[in-house]
Amino acid sequence: MSTSALINVSAIMSGRVLVGVKRVIDYAVKIRVKPDNSCVVTDGVKHSMNPFCEIAVEEAVKMKEKKLIKEVVVVSCGPQQAMETIRTALAMGADRGIHVEVTGKDYENLGPLQVSKIMAALAKKEDALLVILGKQAIDDDCNQTGQMTAALLDWPQGTFASELSMEGDKIKVVREIDGGLETVKINTPAVITADLRLNTPRYATLPNIMKAKKKKIANVKPADLGVDITSRLEVLRVDEPPQREAGVKVETVDDLLARLKEAGRI
C-alpha cells in the first residue's frame, strides 16, 4: 500500500457521518384527510421514524462498528417530538443528536429544499465525510432531500443505494434503478440515500434505550445555521384518493375469462 493510500484510509477512519431522520406517521396507520382538506390528520396518530431513515441510521452504525468512521451524528428537524425520533436513532447506536427546532407554520411548510439547506449547513459545520439519508420519506414521498443536499454542498451523490463499500477515499455504490442495478464510484465527501435493501435495521435493545437517554442532543434553530426556511410551495388542498368499489366474485376460470373478454381486457 502506498503512503498516500494509508493517509486516505486514516482520513476515512476519523470521519464523521451525519444521518438525517424524519418523524412521520407510522407506516401501518391508515391515513385520513382533515374535513377542510388542508392536510392529513396527525393529532393522536402514531408516529415513527421514517423506515428509509432507519436504514440510513443502521448503515452508519454498521460503518462505525467496522471502524470505517469514528462518529455518527443524527439530525432531525421539527418540533419537540422530533427528539423522540433522535432518541430512537441514539438507541440504535448513533453517538449524539442535533435537534433543529422548527415549529408551527414553519414546520407545516418545511419541505425538502429547506431541510437540504439545513443538512448542508450542518454537514459543513460538523465537517462530515458522509451524509446518509433515506431515499424518501413515506409521508410526502418527495425523494429529493439527498439529491438537493448534495447539490448545495457540490458533493457527489449515491442515491437509492442497495450496497456500499469503501474503496480508498472513494465509495462504491450499487444503486437500484429502473430495470436493475447500477454501480458508481464517487469521491468523498458525499451524500448517500438509502434504498430498501441496503440493510435490515436493528431493534433497539432495552440497555441501549437506557444508554441513549444519556447521549447528548444539541438544540439549534435554522437561523443559528444561517438558513432561511422560507417555503417556495403552498399546499392548496389535500384529497383522499377516489374509493375503488369492490366488484363481483366469479365462480370459475371460464366465467372470469369470459368477463375479461367482454371488457376487452384480453
Added chain:
Amino acid sequence: QSTLVVAEHNNDTLTPITLNAITAASKLGGEVTCLVAGTNCAQVVEQVSKVQGVQKILVAQHDSYKGSLPEELTPLILQTQKQFNFTHICAGASAFGKNLLPRVAAKLDVAPISDIIEIKSPDTFVRAIYAAVTCPPPAGVSEWLEQCLTKSDRPDLTSAKVVGRRGLKSGDNFQLLYDLADKMNAAVGASRAAVDAGYVPNDMQVGQTGKIVAPELYIAVGISGAIQHLAGMKDSKTIVAINKDPEAPIFQVADLGLVADLFKAVPEMTKALDK
C-alpha cells in the same frame, strides 16, 4: 413560457417516459426544448426529432455524459438554463429523473415538484433563476462503473398488462405466472415479500416503495392486499384477484374476484387461453 425536457435514453433508444414528460411540457404551453446529452446519441436525437410537440433539440455529446451521472448533467442543464431562461424544466419521474432534477432544482434554489400533475397549477411553477451555454468541463468527482439490467423478453412492468403475485414457497412457482403472462403478453410483478425472500429481482416489486403501475389489467394472484402493495397498483383499469382466502383485502378493490387455489386456477387460465 418555455420548457426544457431532459431526455432519458441509453444512447440507442429514447426511454418511453420521456414522451410523457414531453406531453406534460406541451400542456404547460410555449416552446418545448428537448436536451439530449450522451456519449454517442445521434440515434436518440433522430427519435426525438420525430416526436410531436418538440420545437427545439439541444444535443450535448461528451464522454463525461457516460452513465448520465447527475454530477455531470447538472452543470450542463444549468448552463443551458442560463442561455435559454426556461420557465420550467422537466423529466420523467424515473430513477433517472428523480436522481437528477432535485440536484438541478437545489442549484436553482427552487423546490422541485415530483408529480407532473402539480405543475399544471400556476402557483407551483419551477421558476428558473440560474444560468448558461456550452458543455462545462467534466466535474470528475464521480465515475460510472456498470449497469446490470434484468434481461427479459417480457414487456416492462409499466406496459399494458401485469400479473403480480406474492412468492409462495420458491421462485420456481413463478413459472406458473410466467406461463400465463406469456399467453397474455403481460409483465410479471411481485409483492415485497416475494422480492425480500429472493424469489424474484428487486425491480419486479410493485408497491409504494417499488414500482407504481397502472396497467389496463392487473391480475393479483395470491396477493392478500397489504396497503403498501395496493398503493402500487390501485390505479389499474381492471383488477382481478385470485386468492383462496375469501376474506383477503384484495377482494375489496378487485373488479373481478375468483376464490380459488392459484395452483389450480392459474394453469387452468393458461390452458383456456391456449384455445
